[in-house]
Amino acid sequence: MEPKISEIAQRIRTLREIFSFTAEEMALATNVTVEEYIKLENGQQSDYSFTFLYRCAEKFNVDIVEILTGENPHLAKYAIIRQGKGLPIKRREHFSYNHLAPNFKNKTAEPFLVRAPYSQEEQELPIKMNHHAGQEFDYIIQGTLKFKHGDHEEMLYAGDSVYYDSGVDHGMIATLGDECIFLAIVMKDVNKEQV
Numbered sequence: 001m002e003p004k005i006s007e008i009a010q011r012i013r014t015l016r017e018i019f020s021f022t023a024e025e026m027a028l029a030t031n032v033t034v035e036e037y038i039k040l041e042n043g044q045q046s047d048y049s050f051t052f053l054y055r056c057a058e059k060f061n062v063d064i065v066e067i068l069t070g071e072n073p074h075l076a077k078y079a080i081i082r083q084g085k086g087l088p089i090k091r092r093e094h095f096s097y098n099h100l101a102p103n104f105k106n107k108t109a110e111p112f113l114v115r116a117p118y119s120q121e122e123q124e125l126p127i128k129m130n131h132h133a134g135q136e137f138d139y140i141i142q143g144t145l146k147f148k149h150g151d152h153e154e155m156l157y158a159g160d161s162v163y164y165d166s167g168v169d170h171g172m173i174a175t176l177g178d179e180c181i182f183l184a185i186v187m188k189d190v191n192k193e194q195v
Contacts (some may be wrong), residue, residue, distance in 0.1 A: 008053075009043030011067050013067035015060045016041065029059040049095060050089070050134045054110070054186065058133065064110060065102045072089040073189075086113065092121070097184075110186040114138075116145065116174040127153075127171040136166040143180035147172045156182075 014178050016026055027037035030052050039045050040052060045167060057064040069082050069088065087099035089112075100111040127148045139161040140144070147154045147162055149170045164170060166186065174180035 005047070006043045007070065008048065008067060009041055011070055012056055013041050015056070015062065015067070019055075019060060021059070026056070026059065027060060029119075030055040040130050049130065051130045051160045054132050058188075063105065065099065068099075069102070073107070074105050075103045076093050076105055077141070077184065079104040108188055108190070110188075112184045112186070114182050116143075116172065116182070117182045118177055120175040122173045123175065127173055129169040129171040131169050132166050133185070135164065135167050135187045135189075136170075137161065137163045137183075137185040138172075139183040141183060143152070143174055143178045144176040145172050146175040147178045 016023075021029075023037055023041070024034055025033040030037060030040075032040070032049070033050065040048065053064055053067055057067055060067075065071065065073050068087065081100045083172050087102040089097040089099060094117045096115045098113040098114060103109060127146065129148065138147070138156070140156045142157050142158055144158075145156040147170070149155065149162075149164050150168050154162070155175070167189075
């Protein structure tokens with residue numbers, strides 16, 4: 001079951017209040033305007049980007065799963081996710097993410113199975129870019145992904161992979177007429193000091 005926007009918003013607001021962060025501090029940490037942050041915290045947006053949620057989790061020093069579900073991951077030795085299971089998250093304009101290790105605590109990476117739908121409209125527009133601290137590894141399982149990193153653009157096909165500095169603006173879209181399914185592993189920035 002996918003987490004509800006209102007519940008996620010409440011958890012973000014509660015964590016901000018617990019840590020005594022201002023809306024301005026959170027806006028800076030999540031790289032949005034204060035007005036955007038307030039709307040997100042109040043659940044007035046229709047969706048959250050993965051990057052926003054990831055940056056909130058980093059600022060609060062909690063697992064992203066705690067923000068999504070309100071539960072603290074509890075497994076320490078290993079966690080198995082059966083085919084088609086995991087924590088479903090629809091968090092980027094029609095992209096669907098399936099978190100593949102939601103119950104494992106103290107993760108150094110966040111693994112997702114991502115479905116990027118094909119959109120003819122996106123083919124004619126600039127790719128939407130984003131960035132977050134750390135590194136990322138994407139492995140294409142099915143379809144074709146147009147990947148942009150900084151000023152470089154690449155086509156990735158089934159069996160291809162890319163490992164990159166996710167602190168640099170990057171974005172991606174499914175292309176060549178079909179959805180793209182890929183494994184995305186987002187690694188935390190081990191050099192970042194905890195706040």
